[in-house]
Amino acid sequence: MAQTYRIFMVEDDRNFGTVMKAYLEINGFLVDWIKDGLQAYKRFTENDYDICILDVMLPNTDGFSIAREIKENSPETPIIFLTAKVMKEDVIEGYSTGADDYITKPFDSEILICKLNAILNRHMRDQEVETKEEYKINEASFNPVLRVVQYKNDEYKLSPKEANLLLLLCQSENKVLPRETALKQVWGETGYFTTRSMDVYITKLRKYLRDVPGVEIINIHGSGYQLRTTNPV
Known part of the structure; x- marks a missing residue:
């Protein structure tokens, strides 16, 4: 299409x-x-x-x-x-x-x-x-070029900002992504309104990955976010 x-x-x-x-x-x-x-x-x-x-x-x-x-x-x-x-x-x-x-x-x-x-x-x-890789998020996959998250039969088309934010999280998987880093690279600035906007985008990403076993996006208080992946039992 x-x-x-x-x-x-x-x-x-x-x-x-x-x-x-x-x-x-x-x-x-x-x-x-x-x-x-x-x-x-x-x-x-x-x-x-x-x-x-x-x-x-x-x-x-x-x-x-x-x-x-x-x-x-x-x-x-x-x-x-x-x-x-x-x-x-x-x-x-x-x-x-x-x-x-x-x-x-x-x-x-x-x-x-x-x-x-x-x-x-x-x-x-x-x-x-600039980016041709595909990232595995446990059983899900993320293609940052096509801006698509796929898990089993579900496929989500991401907006540019959603894709850029998820790319940063994938690149720092199981590590803390500093809030200021994400704001500057995705939004180009830091501030109250852009911070609130990023929180909304994090909520959207959580929704896309909510059914994937062993995957969660965690808010690290005072620091930023972490894409945490663990081996599902």
């Missing part, structure tokens, strides 16, 4: 945003459309996204600031600017934020889809180069 990608789109023009969202969804993408630039980064942290499409001209803020915030805390997330700002200095600033492309309006919608797919495919290949 083909991969379904989730797009984080920031666009304050309601007419253009409505058309863009519908067009992207017709082409098989899932789209979360954010109209308020000031709330953009907060909304970004509430989900896992495969790519961002950002307008530049937004009320009370701008797309460059949003891009920098995203890249600072989630550097692996691809970004495309889709904007009416065509000046050379704007294009340069857009790329300086770490964006993968800068597309000016008006544009060819079919070319946009081609660029989205090219960036996403390249991004997925880069991830596969």
